[in-house]
Amino acid sequence: MKSRKIFAAPLLLGALALAACGSGSSNDPAGDATDQPSIAPVTAQDINAQDRGSLAQGGELRLAVSDLGTNWNPLQIDGNNNELTGIRNTFLPGYFNFDAKGAYTPNPAFLTAADVVSDDPTTINLKLNPQAVWGDGSAIDVDDIKATWEACNGKDKDFRCASTDGFDKIASVTSGADKFDVTVTFTQAYPDWASPLSGPLKAESVKDAKTFNDGWSDLDNDWLSGPFKVDAEDKTQKTITVVPNDKWWGDKPLLDKITWRTIATDATPNAFVNGEIDAFDIGPDPNGFQLASGVADGAVRKAAGPNWRHITFNSKAGVLKDEKVRQALVKGLDRASIGASDLAGIDWPVTQLNNGIILSNQQGYVDMGQKTGIDYNVEAAKSDLEGLGWVAGSDGIREKDGKKLEVKFSALDGVPASQNEALQTQNQLKEIGAKVDIVNVPADEFNTTLSSKSFELIAFTWIGTPFPFANINQLYGTGSESNYQQVSLPETDKLITEISKQTDPAARIDQANQVAEQLWTSVGIVPLYQRPELIATKAKLANYGAFGLSSPQWENIGFQK
16 A cells, blocks of 8 residues: 555543653654544643744753652663653654644654555554764664664563553564665554654663663663763762753754752742742642742743543552452542642642543543442442441441551652642541551652552552553553552453554544443542643743643753843
8 A cells, every 4th residue: 555644643641651749741543633532622832932043042951850760761660750751852862743732743853754554554664864873873773673672562571661562562673775764564553653663762772671671770872862962960969961962963952051950849949939940840739839920030831731640559458459448448539629639729720530541621531430430429438348347446447357447648758749649538538437547758769669569559640642542551451560550450451452453533432431441440540630731930941841742842942032
């Protein structure tokens, strides 16, 4: 069949990266956008868009990060952090540029064309930019794409990939006329093909499991490629600085330097007010919103992205091993109240989210709380627990077989939303006879707490992407490194497989809602609300802010004259 270029992305929910406090980011079925679900009319992007020619050359952009972590590999489970993604975008390849609606086109700096040459099995021909090089001067070519695929195709479990989605559907990666002419053949029809092809890592950096898992503890410019390169990584001061890449072949970056400094989440607003940083992600922090709104030379930029707060229930821990207990606890949670409390004082509507896949303002949304009856209902929660043999003791806490109905909520130090959600959960579940012990966890232990499954309840934000259906398995599939709730549902796994090759948008939505209902009943991830992307910036900072589904063009970010 004749090849064609298809670069339309739907706006259903996806989840690629995670965030402790909830910050907007990142990274579809290809097809006609008019046939796809779309977000309701809201602000999709707010970045003070300016032509780069009108901006000043030079200057330093100072940013904050809550933790630099210990692993910079974006595909490895411990490196799958949204804040790190915001930094990595300056010095790692991105094969596609995303606009405010999530539609994508090849990023000409790395990829000059991407053609669909067959639908079933999906076969893609990529034309790589031969000027694109790694930091050591070697070309970015077919070997890098092949090595990245082989690392995360799921065949070698020693590679601890955050997700194998998409990679596991690739049958072969071959070169044509030269090493920049690449054909990727999938094992089936795979409408989300652009997700695993979003950008390779250097073959040397993923050559074996040890290098993949442990070799990214420090940043090596030889393994990097982008408009910027790493100038200094200070692990003592917990800062990282990037400067323009002297090997960069594209438009020269406007900024002379970008510096990220580690600052506790609850201290970041004051750092902005005091002029120590030029922008920060407000997240669901009313105090931060009020402080940022009062800065004379500042601006608060707002967008709606597919990012959502939730509580993860560890189904392998303590009393949470009983699905019926988990269901009763959900009935004891006034999640609308938790959302309203998180966002009190923030100029953004709060909508309780009752679906773990599709957002409430998206086509195809089904309210699973209403459909299943597992929603806020204190009396039903009490009755369910009574029926399960959990009887209230003299202190009001239920007991069964000499054991208290007690759970631990891991709350992140210095993260207001996390602390508030833990406290709200504690107060609400006490009413149904459950004791919630709040365990304070240092923010820099967030990733390890998740990956080691050393929690019972924990709240954070899943960061949505323009590749929604490609990432269902990441969160919910049996054996996925990111299935932190450890729920395994054979019927869900089967549906996920069907969704991955389903090319009919309406059928995909129906299948996704079948999965959503199964997940709601099993109670692993309990959604709270869709959170806004709120970014405080200096008013003169251009092409930066609330990106929504769009991708930052770091070479074009700068200050107005």
